[in-house]
Amino acid sequence: MIETVEVIINKKKHTYNKGITLEEIAQDYQDNFKYPIVLAKIENRLKELSSTVEEPCEIEFLDLTSPAGNNTHINGLVYVMVYAVKKLYGNSANIIVEHSLDKGIYIETTFKLTEDKVKDIKEKMKQIIAENKPIIKSNVDRMEAKKYFEKVGDTSKAGVMKYSTNNFVTLYRLGNLYNYFYNLMPTSTGQVKDFDLTYIKGNGLVLRFPTVFIQDKIKKYEHHEKLFNAFKEYRDWGKRLNITTSVDLNRVVSHGKSSDMIKIDATVQDHRILTVAKEISEKKDNLKIVLIAGPSSSGKTTTSKKLCMYLQMFGIRPNVLSMDDYFVERDENPKKPDGSYDFECLEAVDLKLFDKQIEQLLKGEEVLLPSFNFTFGKKEYNRTMKLYDDDILVIEGIHALDNKILTKIPREKKYKIYVSPLTEVNVDNHNRISTTDNRLLRRIIRDNRTRGHSVEATLADWQNVRNGEELYIFPYQDESDVIINTASAYEIGVLKTYVEPLLYSVEIDSPYYEEAKRLLDFLRVFLPIPSDAIPEDAIIREFIGGGYFDVS
Numbered sequence: 347m348i349e350t351v352e353v354i355i356n357k358k359k360h361t362y363n364k365g366i367t368l369e370e371i372a373q374d375y376q377d378n379f380k381y382p383i384v385l386a387k388i389e390n391r392l393k394e395l396s397s398t399v400e401e402p403c404e405i406e407f408l409d410l411t412s413p414a415g416n417n418t419h420i421n422g423l424v425y426v427m428v429y430a431v432k433k434l435y436g437n438s439a440n441i442i443v444e445h446s447l448d449k450g451i452y453i454e455t456t457f458k459l460t461e462d463k464v465k466d467i468k469e470k471m472k473q474i475i476a477e478n479k480p481i482i483k484s485n486v487d488r489m490e491a492k493k494y495f496e497k498v499g500d501t502s503k504a505g506v507m508k509y510s511t512n513n514f515v516t517l518y519r520l521g522n523l524y525n526y527f528y529n530l531m532p533t534s535t536g537q538v539k540d541f542d543l544t545y546i547k548g549n550g551l552v553l554r555f556p557t558v559f560i561q562d563k564i565k566k567y568e569h570h571e572k573l574f575n576a577f578k579e580y581r582d583w584g585k586r587l588n589i590t591t592s593v594d595l596n597r598v599v600s601h602g603k604s605s606d607m608i609k610i611d612a613t614v615q616d617h618r619i620l621t622v623a624k625e626i627s628e629k630k631d632n633l634k635i636v637l638i639a640g641p642s643s644s645g646k647t648t649t650s651k652k653l654c655m656y657l658q659m660f661g662i663r664p665n666v667l668s669m670d671d672y673f674v675e676r677d678e679n680p681k682k683p684d685g686s687y688d689f690e691c692l693e694a695v696d697l698k699l700f701d702k703q704i705e706q707l708l709k710g711e712e713v714l715l716p717s718f719n720f721t722f723g724k725k726e727y728n729r730t731m732k733l734y735d736d737d738i739l740v741i742e743g744i745h746a747l748d749n750k751i752l753t754k755i756p757r758e759k760k761y762k763i764y765v766s767p768l769t770e771v772n773v774d775n776h777n778r779i780s781t782t783d784n785r786l787l788r789r790i791i792r793d794n795r796t797r798g799h800s801v802e803a804t805l806a807d808w809q810n811v812r813n814g815e816e817l818y819i820f821p822y823q824d825e826s827d828v829i830i831n832t833a834s835a836y837e838i839g840v841l842k843t844y845v846e847p848l849l850y851s852v853e854i855d856s857p858y859y860e861e862a863k864r865l866l867d868f869l870r871v872f873l874p875i876p877s878d879a880i881p882e883d884a885i886i887r888e889f890i891g892g893g894y895f896d897v898s
Contacts, residue, residue, distance in 0.1 A: 354404040362399060369395035369533050372407055381409040381556070382537040384418045385530060392860045395533045396483055410540065413809075414530070414860065416558050420451070421529050422538035423471075423553060424776055425481065429520050430470035431455065434463075438499060442775045445577050445768065449565045450554035451778070452546070452577070464545040471541070478536030482519045491515050494524060502774035505593030506871055509600075528777055528867045540564065546574075559816045573768075576829040580770045583614065589835050592773050596873045599839060605879040611834045612881050619649060622828055623656035626738070626761055630662055633761050634708055635739045639746035639822070640765030641815045643788040645832035645885040649765050650742050651895045652883060662738050665707075665731055669743025671716050672700040676723025690814035692745050696725075701752055704741075707733050708755065744814070747822035764826035767833035773871055782812070783865065784833065787841045788889040794848055795891055801848050805858040832885045839875030844890050846874075 349364040355375065362371060372383040372395055386393045387406040392414055399405075408415035424443060431439045440456045492507035503526050507515065517524045518531050532538055544552045544567040554564050584590045587610070589598065598607050626633060636653070640646050654664040672695050673679070680693045688694060699716070706713050712732040716725035733739065745751055747762050767785060772778045786808060793799035823829070834840075846869055852862035877890055887893025 351399055352402045353399060355407075364400060365398050367395065368393055368397050368399065368405070371399070371405065375407055379407070379409045381411065381419075381540060382532075383407045383409050384415050384422070384532045384537050385412075387414075387860075390855060390857050390859055392530060394483065394530050410556055411558060413558055416556075417864075418530050418532055419538050419540075420553075420555060421527050422481065422532040422535070423541050423555060424451075425518065425520055425525055425527070425531070426471050426474050426535050426538060427453070427467065427553065428525065428776060429523055430467055430474055432523065433474075434466060434470055440500070440775065443772065443778045444581065445770060445778065446780060446782075447552055447574060447577070448554075448568050448570055449557050449560060450544070450552040450567065452550060452552055452574075455549045455551075457549070459545070459549040459551065461545040464543050464551050467551075468543045471543075475535045475539055478534050479520060480534050481531055483531065483533075484517055484519060485514045486517055488512055488515045491517055491524075491526070495526075500775070502591050502593055503776075505591070505596075506774050509593065509596045509871060509873065511870070525776065526774070528773060528871070529864065542567075559813075570824055572764075572826060572829050573823060576831050577768050577770065580768055580831050580833065584770050584835060587835065589771060591771065591775070592838075592871045595771055595836065595839060596871075599873040599875055604836060604839070604875050607836050608834075608875075608879045608881075611836060612884055615832070615834065615885060616652070618830055619652050620656050622763065622830060623653055623660060625828070626657060627660035627662055629761070630660075630736075630738065632758055633738065634733070635704070635741060635752070635755065635760045636664075636763065637746040637760055638740065638742045638763045638765060639744055639819060639826075641785060641819050642811050643785040643792065643889065644766045645788075645888055646742055646765050648883070648885045648888045648893070648895045649763075649830055649832060650740060653763075654740060657738065657740075661736060663734070663736055664738055664740045665733060667715070667731075667739060667741045669695060669700065669741060669745060671718045671725070672696045673718045673725070675725070679723075690744060690818055692748060692750060692818065695743075695745060695751075697751060701754065704739065704752055705754060707731060707739065708759075710734075744818055747825045748818070749822070749825065762826045762828075764823045764829045765832055766823075766829070767837075768829075768831040769833050769838075771835055771838060773868055777868070779838065779868060781833075783868075784838070784841075787838075787845050787865065788886075790848060791841065791844045792889045795889075801852050801862060802856055802858045805852075805861055834884070834886055836875055837886050838869070839872050840877050840880065840886060840890065842869045842872050843874045843876065845869070 350361050351364045352359055352361050368386045376383055385408040388403045410416045410419040431441055435457055442454045444452045488507050488510055492504050495504035517526055540556055542554045542564050556564055589595055638650055657664050674696045680688045680691055682688045703713050712730055714727050715729050715731055716727055719726050769779050769781050769784045790801055790804045793804045849862045849866050852859050883894045
């Protein structure tokens with residue numbers, strides 16, 4: 347007699363044979379989705395579609411319009427590209443997944459690339475996807491996996507196996523090719539149909555796909571030269587130090603050289619900010635306003651304060667203003683469709699007052715400035731400011747780069763700075779660490795340390811934060827005169843020592859358990875780095891504490 351199991355899907359009960367795969371069940375619901383189903387969620391746990399149903403449960407299917415499904419879609423595309431490249435150019439050919447770029451991922455090849463080759467890779471990927479080849483999951487002995495990757499010449503993957511503490515690791519097979527991904531994967535190539543490729547220059551291309559922020563289409567590629575160059579500068583520096591992956595970083599740590607690396611990194615970071623201060627000083631006769639913006643947990647506070655110190659070194663007296671002090675009164679604040687206050691939209695700022703007071707300051711008038719009382723939701727006026735000949739205004743805020751502010755002040759009087767940790771140290775050649783994840787780790791640590799927030803509280807708020815960044819920060823990064831990269835080559839190892847214990851506090855029945863687990867999964871391949879050698883004025887101190895500029 348065949349045993350059956352009862353499941354709930356879309357609030358309706360259904361009966362299936364016990365042991366049926368999620369992929370088989372998903373076929374009954376694919377018509378309800380615009381994109382292929384790639385994952386399922388059972389009792390808050392993410393499951394690959396190869397998983398079987400053995401007990402009664404509630405199932406939710408996910409496509410690429412969900413954050414988890416989008417990650418799986420991207421992983422599948424990367425694997426298909428690796429496979430396509432090897433089929434076209436031989437087993438020694440490979441790709442190196444670098445970083446995000448304009449709602450896509452910048453990738454470099456290990457062989458000479460041309461625009462025609464990009465077209466060939468795209469067509470080969472389409473063919474592999476159309477063939478709907480299975481992607482088979484298997485658990486293998488870690489040392490056997492290490493030997494395999496050494497044999498095929500993938501030293502970065504072999505290195506990951508070396509530093510893993512697990513006896514067994516999960517590999518995925520596509521055709522005769524095995525690969526390692528720390529994120530969940532689709533069960534076949536036919537589930538990752540939506541993509542495009544754009545050739546950039548040299549050996550670089552961008553893999554593009556729909557995202558959770560642009561679900562209805564693949565965004566037309568728009569090159570961001572400043573951001574691209576900022577990433578390249580950090581990547582080139584990492585190559586000079588021979589630190590581009592977790593394997594490289596672990597090698598430095600295991601040889602007891604982390605302190606030297608931290609000192610070198612601190613010198614490089616200070617030089618970045620000092621160079622910006624020098625450029626501002628050279629324009630001081632005409633330049634009167636410095637505007638600083640960047641996404642959450644990018645290190646804006648420390649960067650601003652260090653910049654002010656360096657400006658004083660050049661004989662310029664900085665006067666600091668925060669746009670947060672110019673919020674409209676709480677009862678005038680715009681609301682979101684759900685009735686909650688929208689503190690991140692531009693309309694939440696009293697632009698009329700802000701623009702007026704900045705104009706008055708530039709005219710040399712003494713101005714009574716507001717400080718926003720967040721407890722009572724209103725502005726309080728308790729300080730004055732007046733600018734003198736050698737003074738400059740330094741203004742920080744999420745809308746600081748938006749052209750809709752300070753419209754009456756000529757552009758040449760404004761210097762705009764975009765701040766972000768442009769992470770370039772990845773797990774290996776195919777598994778990247780996103781700038782977003784780096785910032786999230788920073789925020790979890792700081793929220794817990796300074797506000798007593800749980801990991802779940804930070805994760806619950808993170809999507810709202812990300813939505814605001816997509817609307818009000820990222821579209822204006824090209825307006826900047828300079829991009830300051832606040833990432834440190836060593837920081838994932840340091841963040842691990844602080845954030846890993848916190849992530850373990852998320853219980854298995856929490857809706858945020860899978861996100862905590864995902865973060866833990868990539869942190870496991872990094873060796874911990876103690877913070878003792880980190881200078882007190884380092885940007886990372888803004889999050890782990892113990893710094894000159896610590897506001898807690």
